[in-house]
Amino acid sequence: MSKKISVIVPVYNVEKYLSRCLDSLVNQTYSNLEIIIVNDGTKDKSMVIAERFAQKDPRIKIIHQENAGLSEARNKGLQYITGDYVAFLDSDDWLEKDAYAYMLRLLEDYGADICVGAIRRTAQPLPFENSQKPKENLLTQKAYAKKYFKIGSQSIEYYVWNKLYKRQVVEGIRYPKGFYAEDVPTTFRYILKAQKIIVTDKIVYHYFSNEQGLTAQFSSKHFDVLKGWDIVLAEARKTGSPDYIAWAEINRQRADFALLTEISLSPQFNSLKVSFKKEIETLSQQLKQNKSALLRAPLPFNRKLLIRLYASHYFFFASLINRLTKIKSVVKK
Known part of the structure; x- marks a missing residue:
C-alpha cells in the first residue's frame, strides 16, 4: 500500500x-x-x-x-x-x-x-x-x-x-x-x-437515485449541458483529430435532441413548454437543421424515429408522447 x-x-x-x-x-x-x-x-x-x-x-x-x-x-x-x-x-x-x-x-x-x-x-x-x-x-x-x-x-x-x-x-x-x-x-x-x-x-x-436531487426535476440548469458539449467540441477541434471533431459535432447535435426528449418525458411537461417556450423553439429549430446528420449517425431506430417526429412538429408529438407516458405509468400502478 x-x-x-x-x-x-x-x-x-x-x-x-x-x-x-x-x-x-x-x-x-x-x-x-x-x-x-x-x-x-x-x-x-x-x-x-x-x-x-x-x-x-x-x-x-x-x-x-x-x-x-x-x-x-x-x-x-x-x-x-x-x-x-x-x-x-x-x-x-x-x-x-x-x-x-x-x-x-x-x-x-x-x-x-x-x-x-x-x-x-x-x-x-x-x-x-x-x-x-x-x-x-x-x-x-x-x-x-x-x-x-x-x-x-x-x-x-x-x-x-x-x-x-x-x-x-x-x-x-x-x-x-x-x-x-x-x-x-x-x-x-x-x-x-x-x-x-x-x-x-x-x-x-x-x-x-435521489428524488430530491438536482437531476430529479427539469430546471433551467439542465440547459447547461449544451455549454458542456460546446466546450468538448472546442477541445476536440484543438486536437486536430478528424474523428474527435466529427464525434463531438454529432454529440453537440444530439444534446439538443436529448433535452427535447427529457422535456417531453417530464411530468411537468405542460408547465415546462410554457416556461421554456423560447428555449424549446430554438432547440427544435436546431434539430430541424441537424436532422439529416443525426439520421445518418449510428443511433438506435427508436431515437431516429423521435428525431423525425420532433423535427416535424415538436409540441404536438412531445405532448402526445407525454400523455402516453402518463397512461403507461397509471397502467403499471
Whole structure:
C-alpha cells in the first residue's frame, strides 16, 4: 500500500446521506487514502458528521469554502491532493468495500492511466453482492473516446466519480465554474491526457437515485449541458483529430435532441413548454437543421424515429408522447 489515493468529497446539505458515504470510504480495504472533504458552505448538520469522522480518522482533512457549487468544490479539493492517484466521491453515494483496492490493482497491472468501474443505480441502500467474475478490457485513448462519444455504444461515460486516475491525468485541469453537467467537458479533458484506459464491469460505485436531487426535476440548469458539449467540441477541434471533431459535432447535435426528449418525458411537461417556450423553439429549430446528420449517425431506430417526429412538429408529438407516458405509468400502478 505504498501508493496513496486522494479522494475528494464535496459536501453540501447531505446530512441524511453523509455517514453512509464516509463509512464506505473509511472502511475501504485499501487504507492508504487521503480523504479531502470540501465543505461547500453547507447549511445543515453535515459538518457535524464530517467532524465526527475526522476526529476518529487522521486520514481526513476538511476544507471550507463559501457555497460556490460542485465544480468549485472539486477544484478546491484538487488544490490539496498529495496522492499518487485521485478519485472523486459524491457525498450521497457510496463505494463497494474493495473499490479502490481493485481499481488500483487494475491500473498497475495494465499500466493504465484511468480505471473505469461499473455503477449501480439505486434508491434503496440494500445489501449487494458482486458474485460474477468481472470482465476487464484495456482500451486506447481513441477507443475509449469512441465510447465516451457513444459511437457504437449507448453507455454513459462522462461521469467522473466511478473512476480512479493517475494524478498526472487530473493535474492542471479545472472543472468549469458555475454550471450543471460539469463532468461532460472535464472527463473529455481527462481522456485526452490518458493513453491507456482499463474498463471493468465490476460494480465499484453505488449511485443514489435521489428524488430530491438536482437531476430529479427539469430546471433551467439542465440547459447547461449544451455549454458542456460546446466546450468538448472546442477541445476536440484543438486536437486536430478528424474523428474527435466529427464525434463531438454529432454529440453537440444530439444534446439538443436529448433535452427535447427529457422535456417531453417530464411530468411537468405542460408547465415546462410554457416556461421554456423560447428555449424549446430554438432547440427544435436546431434539430430541424441537424436532422439529416443525426439520421445518418449510428443511433438506435427508436431515437431516429423521435428525431423525425420532433423535427416535424415538436409540441404536438412531445405532448402526445407525454400523455402516453402518463397512461403507461397509471397502467403499471
